Amino acid sequence: MLIAAHILWGVVAILLFRTAPSRQAFWAALIGGWLLLPPAAYGPLPPPGSFTFTIVGSGLPSAQLVTKQWTAPAIALLASALFDRARWGGLALRWWDLPIAGFCLWPLLQGAFVGSASPAPPVASLYLLGAWGLPWLAGKLYLRGRDDARTFAGLLAGLTLLILPFALIEGLTRFRLQTLIYGANPFAHDGIERYIGFRPQLFFEHGNQFGLWIAGAALAAAWQWRDAAGEGTAARWRVAAVLLAAATLAAQSAGAIILLAAGLGLLFMPRLFGTLRIALPMALAGALAVGALHVSGAVPLRSIATDTAPGKAIVGALRASGRGSATWRVSQDLKTLPLLRRDIFWGTGRWDWFRPAGTRPWGLPLLILGAYGLVGLALLGAAFGGALVRLAAIARSGGPNAAGARLAILLLLLSAIDALFNSFLFYPAIAGAALSGGTPKDAAPDRTPAA
Secondary structure, three states: OHHHHHHHHHHHHHHHHHHOOHHHHHHHHHHHHHHHOOOEOOOOOOOOOOOOOOOOOOOOOOOOOOEHHHHHHHHHHHHHHHHOHHHHOOOOOOHHHHHHHHHHHHHHHHOOOOOOOEOOHHHHHHHHHHHHHHHHHHHHHHOOOHHHHHHHHHHHHHHHHHHHHHHHHHHHOOOOHHHHHHOOOOOOOOOOEOOOOEOOOOOOOOHHHHHHHHHHHHHHHHHHHHHOOOOOOHHHHHHHHHHHHHHHHHHOOHHHHHHHHHHHHHHHOHHHHHHHHHHHHHHHHHHHHHHHHHHHOOOOHHHHHHHOHHHHHHHHHHHHOOOOHHHHHHHHHHHHHHHHHHOOOOOOOEOOOOHHHOOOOOOHHHHHHHHHHHHHHHHHHHHHHHHHHHHHHHHHHOOOOHHHHHHHHHHHHHHHHHHOOOOOOOHHHHHHHHHHHOOHHHOOOOOOOOO
16 A cells, blocks of 8 residues: 555656646645655554554654655655756755755764664665655755745645545544555544544544644645735635644644744844844753753753652642643653663664663653764754754845745744654755755756646
8 A cells, every 4th residue: 555655646746847847746746645655565563552662753863764754855856857857957056955965864874883783884874865855955945035935835825725524523522534545544543532522533643743744734825825915816825824733723733833833923023033132042052951851860850740849830730730741751862861872972873772761851862862872962953953044034134035934034033943852853844944955046946737
C-alpha cells in the first residue's frame, strides 16, 4: 500500500504540472502529498493500548526511513525538474544556505568521531537531505516573491479546508481514517480524548501535528485575507480563516491554539514585527539559557516540582486543568539527560540513543542533541535563526516581498516553538524558511500549460 500510494501520487503530480500553472502545480503536489500520503512505513506495532517510545517524529532518520517527510518534496521537485525547468535557472547556493547543508551532511563527518552509528552515516545524511534539504530547496525555487507566497498560502489553506469534513468525523468518533486506508498508526489513540469529543489525526503522524497544521493553515488564510484587502477575494479568505480557526479550537490542542492567537496578533498588528528585532535575540538567548540549565542539571527541576510549594502548585494546576502532558514530557526529558550528557558535543550518531532510559525526549531539540550533538543542533539552529533574521529584515523593508516574509516568519515561529515540545513537525514552515533566499529579481515567470 505504501509503494502504491507513492506511485499514484507521482502520477497525480505529473497531471498537475500538465494541467495547471507551475507554481500551483508544485504546491498542490507538495502540500497534497504531505496531507494525503501515509506518514511512514511503521512495520510491526506494539499491542493495542500500549505506548511505544521507539518511534520518533520523521524529522530525523530512525527505523522508519520511508516517510512522507521526504517523499512528498522529492515527488514534487522531480515533477518540477521535468516540466518547469525555467524555475531552476539561476539557482545557486548562497551563504545563508550553508548551515542547512552542513546539518544535512554532518553525519558523514560525525562518523569519524563515533563508534557505531545507526543508521549508517551515508544513510542518515541522505535522509536529512531529503527531510530538510529538499523542503529548503522547494522554498528557494517556489517562494521567491509575493505571487509565490500567495499561491503557497492559498493552497495550504484551501487544501486543508477540503479535509475538514473528515476531521469532523474523527472529532466525533474514535474512527481513524488512516487505520482504514493505510493500516494502524502507533499514535492513533495517543491523547485522543479531549474535553469534548476526540482529537482528529487524519494522515498525520500524531494528533499534535494535526492541531499545529490546522493552526498554520488558519494563519495562511488570515494572511491571504489581509493581503487581499480591497480585492474581490478578501471575503472568501475571511470565511476560510474563520473556519480554520474554528477547526483549530475544535481540535483542542492547547499549544496550537495559543500559537494561533499569538500569530494572529502579529499578523493584524504589523508594527509588532518591528519588535522582533529585539524580541528574537532575547528569546533565543533565553531559550539557550533555559536549555543549558535543563540539560546540565544545574536546576533540579524534579526536586523543585516535588519538594517546593510553588512547584507543587504549578504541577497541581496543570493536572487539574487536564494539561498534565507538559509535566509528563519534562519528566521524560529528565530521565534521558544522563545519557545525553555523555556525548553532548559530537552526539552518538544513533537515532535510539535514549533506549537505555526506557523512554525518550518528546521535543525535537533534545532528540537532535542526543543523536547529532551540539554541532548538529547548532547547525540547524543557525539555519533557521539566520532565516528569521533575513525574513525580519525583508518584513521591515516594506518592499514587494515584505508581506510574504511576514507569513514565513509566522509559520517558522509556529513550528519552532512547537518543536520545543514535539518532534512531529509542521512541514510547510520548513520550506518557508527559504523565502529569505529569494528576491524579486530571482522570480521566474509562471509556466502555464499549453491548451
